[in-house]
Amino acid sequence: xxxxxxxxxxxxDVARLAGxxxxxxxxxxxxxxxxxxxxxLRVRAAIxxxxxxxxxxxxxxxxxxxxxxxxxxxxxxxxGPASLLAAFEAAAAEAGFAVSVGRVNVLDRNSISDAxxxxxxxxxAGIVVIAPTASANDAVGDVSxxxxxxTVDGDPERSTxxxTVDxxxxxxxxxxxxxxxxxxxxxxxxxxSDWFDSLGRIRGWRSALETAGLEVPPVVxxxxxxxxxxxxxxMLARMPEVTAxxxxxxxxxxxxxxxxxxxxxxxxxDVSIVGFDDVPEAAYFIPPLTTIRPDxxxxxxxxxELLLAQVGDGDVGAPQRNVPPALVxxxxxxxxxx
Amino acid sequence: xxxxxxxxxxxxDVARLAGxxxxxxxxxxxxxxxxxxxxxLRVRAAIxxxxxxxxxxxxxxxxxxxxxxxxxxxxxxxxGPASLLAAFEAAAAEAGFAVSVGRVNVLDRNSISDAxxxxxxxxxAGIVVIAPTASANDAVGDVSxxxxxxTVDGDPERSTxxxTVDxxxxxxxxxxxxxxxxxxxxxxxxxxSDWFDSLGRIRGWRSALETAGLEVPPVVxxxxxxxxxxxxxxMLARMPEVTAxxxxxxxxxxxxxxxxxxxxxxxxxDVSIVGFDDVPEAAYFIPPLTTIRPDxxxxxxxxxELLLAQVGDGDVGAPQRNVPPALVxxxxxxxxxx
DNA sequence: TCAGGGCGTGTTATCGCTAACATCGAGTGT
DNA sequence: ACACTCGATGTTAGCGATAACACGCCCTGA
Numbered sequence: 001x002x003x004x005x006x007x008x009x010x011x012x013d014v015a016r017l018a019g020x021x022x023x024x025x026x027x028x029x030x031x032x033x034x035x036x037x038x039x040x041l042r043v044r045a046a047i048x049x050x051x052x053x054x055x056x057x058x059x060x061x062x063x064x065x066x067x068x069x070x071x072x073x074x075x076x077x078x079x080g081p082a083s084l085l086a087a088f089e090a091a092a093a094e095a096g097f098a099v100s101v102g103r104v105n106v107l108d109r110n111s112i113s114d115a116x117x118x119x120x121x122x123x124x125a126g127i128v129v130i131a132p133t134a135s136a137n138d139a140v141g142d143v144s145x146x147x148x149x150x151t152v153d154g155d156p157e158r159s160t161x162x163x164t165v166d167x168x169x170x171x172x173x174x175x176x177x178x179x180x181x182x183x184x185x186x187x188x189x190x191x192x193s194d195w196f197d198s199l200g201r202i203r204g205w206r207s208a209l210e211t212a213g214l215e216v217p218p219v220v221x222x223x224x225x226x227x228x229x230x231x232x233x234x235m236l237a238r239m240p241e242v243t244a245x246x247x248x249x250x251x252x253x254x255x256x257x258x259x260x261x262x263x264x265x266x267x268x269x270d271v272s273i274v275g276f277d278d279v280p281e282a283a284y285f286i287p288p289l290t291t292i293r294p295d296x297x298x299x300x301x302x303x304x305e306l307l308l309a310q311v312g313d314g315d316v317g318a319p320q321r322n323v324p325p326a327l328v329x330x331x332x333x334x335x336x337x338x
Numbered sequence: 339x340x341x342x343x344x345x346x347x348x349x350x351d352v353a354r355l356a357g358x359x360x361x362x363x364x365x366x367x368x369x370x371x372x373x374x375x376x377x378x379l380r381v382r383a384a385i386x387x388x389x390x391x392x393x394x395x396x397x398x399x400x401x402x403x404x405x406x407x408x409x410x411x412x413x414x415x416x417x418g419p420a421s422l423l424a425a426f427e428a429a430a431a432e433a434g435f436a437v438s439v440g441r442v443n444v445l446d447r448n449s450i451s452d453a454x455x456x457x458x459x460x461x462x463a464g465i466v467v468i469a470p471t472a473s474a475n476d477a478v479g480d481v482s483x484x485x486x487x488x489t490v491d492g493d494p495e496r497s498t499x500x501x502t503v504d505x506x507x508x509x510x511x512x513x514x515x516x517x518x519x520x521x522x523x524x525x526x527x528x529x530x531s532d533w534f535d536s537l538g539r540i541r542g543w544r545s546a547l548e549t550a551g552l553e554v555p556p557v558v559x560x561x562x563x564x565x566x567x568x569x570x571x572x573m574l575a576r577m578p579e580v581t582a583x584x585x586x587x588x589x590x591x592x593x594x595x596x597x598x599x600x601x602x603x604x605x606x607x608d609v610s611i612v613g614f615d616d617v618p619e620a621a622y623f624i625p626p627l628t629t630i631r632p633d634x635x636x637x638x639x640x641x642x643e644l645l646l647a648q649v650g651d652g653d654v655g656a657p658q659r660n661v662p663p664a665l666v667x668x669x670x671x672x673x674x675x676x
Numbered sequence: 677t678c679a680g681g682g683c684g685t686g687t688t689a690t691c692g693c694t695a696a697c698a699t700c701g702a703g704t705g706t
Numbered sequence: 707a708c709a710c711t712c713g714a715t716g717t718t719a720g721c722g723a724t725a726a727c728a729c730g731c732c733c734t735g736a
Contacts, residue, residue: 348721348722348723349723352721360722360723361725363726364723364724364725367723368724392722393721393722395721395722395723396721396722396723396724397722397723398723399723399724400722400723400724400725401724401725444708545732566733668709
């Protein structure tokens with residue numbers, strides 16, 4: 001006696017139960033206007049009774065587009081990119097889109113093209129590339145044809161749709177804040193030089209100093225890690241003329257704090273520090289860190305908007321959005337003691 | 339003169355170019371054995387020439403399964419869950435699966451069921467639920483039928499496939515390490531009580547103390563944040579008999595460090611601390627933090643294995659895996675000074 | 677010599693949906 | 707009262723794959 005496992009109900013099952021054609025069911029599902037209220041209710045009842053759920057694969061096949069958005073991101077747990085991703089997933093979910101994440105180990109042309117192609121195979125509705133480095137940014141150029149695509153965190157100069165945190169504005173605010181406290185100049189410990197984030201932060205820092213007519217000390221290079229911040233801090237701690245530091249992110253600042261502490265230079269009494277990112281634990285550094293907080297939710301929202309605008313038609317108002325961050329004042333900044 | 343945008347090549351286009359039927363193309367693509375070598379080459383050449391890429395939606399429709407794995411996770415940037423997710427995405431990508439992430443704001447029955455159902459609509463091949471709390475764990479019970487599903491970080495007692503970090507073993511190691519340094523007892527600042535992680539860490543801590551025949555101090559409750567660690571630390575700093583603390587995670591430890599520093603209790607001279615997670619910046623806390631490092635890659639690998647085993651057939655060897663973490667020694671532990 | 681069994685391949689049906697067109701009755705204007 | 711429009715619904719034809727079966731052909735064994 002064979003008894004097939006009853007498969008999930010399909011549209012025709014609903015149609016049969018409601019006494020209409022499957023097309024009418026489709027119309028109800030897609031909110032088509034020309035359906036009598038009574039019919040609509042009958043169909044809805046049948047849907048509920050059967051626990052029917054539309055098959056997205058079938059819909060994707062016929063329309064050529066799924067309700068999926070592909071995101072290409074680097075495989076890291078850096079706070080910025082991770083937060084951005086989480087915020088974007090939330091925003092997309094709210095708009096009824098699922099998000100498929102394609103992690104990539106290195107941000108080079110091949111990896112990124114690959115990841116993008118894999119997404120296209122899934123017939124995603126659009127693609128978001130988190131492209132914080134020059135190489136990633138270049139790779140995006142290769143593939144931008146034929147599908148809605150938004151770059152996040154890429155080259156502010158690019159002409160295709162882009163959303164970024166306004167790095168320069170944040171850095172300007174941080175630097176100015178230190179100058180207003182009375183410091184003669186501000187040193188900068190920078191992120192990796194192939195990141196636009198680093199470049200933008202350097203630009204903002206430099207511009208604040210120049211605007212104030214001050215000398216611009218050499219950039220102290222680092223990567224994003226606390227380890228490299230520590231190394232930079234060891235050097236800066238030995239230089240008595242250094243009284244104010246703008247660190248390119250909070251983890252660098254953490255490393256600097258430790259280096260200062262080890263050499264007996266008190267923060268903020270002897271040296272003031274401002275970070276960037278406002279990681280959740282920044283308020284519990286020793287001392288609590290003054291920093292710049294990017295608005296990841298806003299970035300995510302703008303990104304989705306830009307993406308959906310392309311899906312809808314193609315007329316995107318201003319395809320570049322630059323979201324300004326906020327200064328968060330805590331206890332790592334004070335007037336110079338000397 | 340209408341000129342239709344030429345659509346992506348489909349299997350029939352390849353077939354025509356290669357002079358075979360579309361079915362043969364399908365056979366080549368799926369590695370079916372009964373294809374002549376010469377034919378296979380001809381088909382491959384045609385595929386390459388057209389730049390053909392199979393339409394996953396079509397395949398998903400006919401097979402009823404896509405090459406997608408759905409992950410349900412809480413919408414947070416907590417280090418543990420975020421790392422787990424990243425590691426899993428990498429592991430899945432390596433195995434040729436895309437990952438669709440369904441973030442959920444609260445880990446309750448409704449949200450989780452919803453997220454799972456959304457994934458089923460996409461005809462995912464399997465689902466992974468990161469279910470670190472009791473409520474999440476319960477919700478998983480509701481939906482486990484009819485689709486491969488693995489729970490990560492859930493109730494170690496559950497009988498369905500599960501992969502977890504061995505919290506108890508990690509906590510036992512941390513506590514024992516402090517005892518071996520010579521401390522009379524070890525205090526514990528715990529994570530939220532509805533997390534299995536917290537429960538397991540409490541269990542391991544208690545068991546280490548009991549094994550050593552020592553008194554078990556009351557658990558100091560907190561959540562996972564540095565803020566709550568700071569509050570707990572303020573209290574503990576006032577108690578001179580407290581010389582050793584096992585914090586349920588590194589951010590709690592960070593908050594405790596700050597509280598100690600403010601009250602002039604030196605770490606590790608006056609009080610020793612061990613954390614849990616080994617966040618990247620833990621080595622740059624003041625002082626560098628001794629902690630427990632979970633192996634997220636191993637967890638991800640096991641999870642994927644368990645999931646694919648269910649897809650393949652259903653005979654999963656041991657459906658519960660418990661991955662042991664490692665002790666990372668740094669500078670926050672020393673013998674008691676008194 | 678001839679039935680039978682692989683092997684390589686083609687043909688047809690099907691998955692569950694949407695798009696496009698067909699149909700049918702009820703208003704509407706003159 | 708008649709053609710005409712329009713709203714509500716049904717019918718048919720795909721989307722691009724896989725599955726199941728059909729079909730020659732060559733080889734084998736009695």
